[in-house]
Amino acid sequence: MRLLKVLPSVLAAACLLASGSGARAETGKVALTFDDLPALSLFKDQPYVNYLNDMLLRGLKRHRLPATGFVNESKLDAIDRTQQIANLEKWLDAGMNLGNHTFSHESPDQLGAKGYIEDIARGEPVTRALLAERHKPLGWFRHPYLETGFPAAVKREIDDWLAAHGYRIAPVTIDADDWEFAEPYDDAISRHDEARRLRIQKQYLEYTERTVAWYQKASNTVFGRQISFVMLLHATRLNADSIDALSDILKRRKLKGVTLDEAMKDPAYRVRDPYVGHDGIDWIERWSQELHKTLPWDSWQDPPKQIVEEYDRTNNDRH
Ligand SMILES: [Zn+2]
Numbered sequence: 023m024r025l026l027k028v029l030p031s032v033l034a035a036a037c038l039l040a041s042g043s044g045a046r047a048e049t050g051k052v053a054l055t056f057d058d059l060p061a062l063s064l065f066k067d068q069p070y071v072n073y074l075n076d077m078l079l080r081g082l083k084r085h086r087l088p089a090t091g092f093v094n095e096s097k098l099d100a101i102d103r104t105q106q107i108a109n110l111e112k113w114l115d116a117g118m119n120l121g122n123h124t125f126s127h128e129s130p131d132q133l134g135a136k137g138y139i140e141d142i143a144r145g146e147p148v149t150r151a152l153l154a155e156r157h158k159p160l161g162w163f164r165h166p167y168l169e170t171g172f173p174a175a176v177k178r179e180i181d182d183w184l185a186a187h188g189y190r191i192a193p194v195t196i197d198a199d200d201w202e203f204a205e206p207y208d209d210a211i212s213r214h215d216e217a218r219r220l221r222i223q224k225q226y227l228e229y230t231e232r233t234v235a236w237y238q239k240a241s242n243t244v245f246g247r248q249i250s251f252v253m254l255l256h257a258t259r260l261n262a263d264s265i266d267a268l269s270d271i272l273k274r275r276k277l278k279g280v281t282l283d284e285a286m287k288d289p290a291y292r293v294r295d296p297y298v299g300h301d302g303i304d305w306i307e308r309w310s311q312e313l314h315k316t317l318p319w320d321s322w323q324d325p326p327k328q329i330v331e332e333y334d335r336t337n338n339d340r341h
């Protein structure tokens with residue numbers, strides 16, 4: 023009896039030690055975010071979209087990677103509304119969070135401050151209701167194309183509206199341009215070109231690993247340390263098929279998956295975003311301006327030219 027009583031506490035202590043050494047191996051943190059839910063896909067094909075959501079969520083759960091999905095509610099009616107909403111529910115049922123990514127995925131330059139704000143409000147009813155059913159608030163907003171508004175008055179009007187309506191902006195501190203690989207990847211699947219599909223996936227994963235390492239270097243340049251990162255990804259078949267390899271990349275880069283709320287506790291996210299411009303740039307670049315640091319651009323690499331050309335051929339839309 024006595025032994026049985028002691029044993030669990032010994033085991034618990036051993037587990038604590040084990041998890042402690044694990045935590046030392048993973049020195050950094052990263053919150054994964056997936057934009058353009060229910061899916062960024064070349065095809066309006068409901069089974070294809072359902073499948074990629076199922077596989078993505080299964081993989082995230084398998085690797086214990088928390089994630090936040092950012093919804094464009096305009097996509098709900100683009101295919102089968104009931105099944106599209108069911109895909110959003112799957113995210114919440116898998117323990118993931120959801121945020122608002124505007125209704126139509128337009129740029130503030132196109133809509134102006136008033137139109138952009140209307141597009142944010144129009145993008146929230148279904149997501150808000152699904153969260154409310156689970157006693158959760160809708161609290162996160164992600165700008166499409168990372169475009170935060172120009173000139174300063176437009177940016178301020180949007181920022182003020184978001185704050186007044188209970189939103190926090192979800193910044194991006196790792197961006198590996200996954201969207202650019204994703205549509206050629208869909209195209210390869212539709213053409214049953216297995217060699218091309220595998221080649222694109224390989225190029226994507228190599229590019230992602232290199233880019234994650236670059237942002238770690240950039241974080242050291244700007245803050246003198248590794249901040250808790252927020253990584254931008256998209257709800258795509260490419261990521262659904264690559265989730266095991268993506269998890270391996272994070273492990274090799276010593277990054278542990280955390281929720282967006284957890285990552286945002288890092289004081290880096292309290293640094294002012296001074297950027298006012300037309301381009302959508304990430305927050306490491308914004309803060310490099312605020313803190314007067316020069317980013318290590320000499321080691322930056324754009325996505326392979328072959329991928330850029332394939333993307334341009336496949337789809338001229340921006341995502
Ligand atoms: Zn987007």
